[in-house]
Amino acid sequence: MGCCHYFAATEGGAEAFTVEMPRVTFGRGVLAEVGARARARGIKRAALYTDPYLKDSEHLARARASLAEAGIDVGLFTEVRIEPSDRSVQAAADFFRDGNFDGAISLGGGSTMDTTKGALVYAQYPASFDSYFAPPIGGGQAVPGPVKPHVACPTTSGTGSEVTGLSVILFESLKTKFVLGSRYILPAEAVIDSACTDTLPRMVVASTGFDLLSHAIECYTARAYTRWAKIAEPGARPMIQGANPWSDLHAREALRIVGQYLQRGVADASDHEARDSLSWAATLAGMAFGNSGTHLPHALSYAVSHLARHFQPPDYPRRDTAFVPHGISVILNSPSVFRYTAEAAPARHLEAAQCLAADVRDAAAEDAGEVVAGRIIELMKATGIPNGLADVGLTDSDAPALAESAMRQRRAIGNSPRDMAQQDVQTIFERAVRYW
């Protein structure tokens, strides 16, 4: 299934890729190891970050018991914002700095892990918040150096943040999310206890499952690393470096697993085989995109979550304003994106569809986009996902504003296998309004 031709050398293109990974511990019950893991990293006084919904959870109690047993003094921060913002991350950084901690534990979904990564940076290297973000919105400075050790403990099966050096943060003034990327914010340890997902309701499993699905397929269909420009010196190699053999390996397996288990995992919380498998697939997809970057579905998703007019997903706490969970905002664009990008890499799109258990026996290269889109739509229907952007209150007439907002995600847009102008992005949004 390999596709070495995809990585053929190009004039002036990169000739190498770098893989960054934390130590990974995976299994049912491994939250009991978090204390020993933290201790082994030299942590004696830990900031423990979680969100208000997990404050009274069994997962937090288990983590705290393990940390106590290891003799680690803990300061608890339960004010993680779902969809962290510059302001909420700065508050988490202030907590770390004021508490004289020598390490951090995160327990929660992507919001909690991303908050912790940002907190460690701004506690140690204070700067105006946009400094470490890429242009055009940020100052483009690199995170100056290592941060205190972070043991990341995901409780959902989608984000993969436990194994990436990426943190997604909302800029409140711009009402859009941007990515902070640095190898220095890679957690030291990832402790993935799949039993934490037993308590997740259906729509949370569906949304996070589509997040992981899209991570994997975006990595697999991303621009080849050899098509990005060669870097001037080794430290300049970005984490969003394009598809490469490492990301391929993990993306294919993640797609195979999510194609097989997504519906089962959503339908039945007691199906441990399915939920464990989705947890593992989420981590695999993180290992992939943390070392390749995602592309259009993610780049376009931030505009959708910002501009959506109405949506209150079942199984999530109600809010005063529209709220589109991350995985849903991503997958609403995906079928339209892959219909558009397939012509740039048809073999890769067909391989991805095959991993997702689509029937590709009679498919020709020109069918690739439709085959991928068809399989994703089939899974969306089967798991109760909204039918396109119309279901979150967006129409054709919103496409120009959506496209203008999305174009600020410059690196992720550039990671698309097909070159993109703003008009292309607008067309993708127009074709994502209704799918069935």
Ligand SMILES: [Fe+2]
């Ligand atoms: Fe994501």
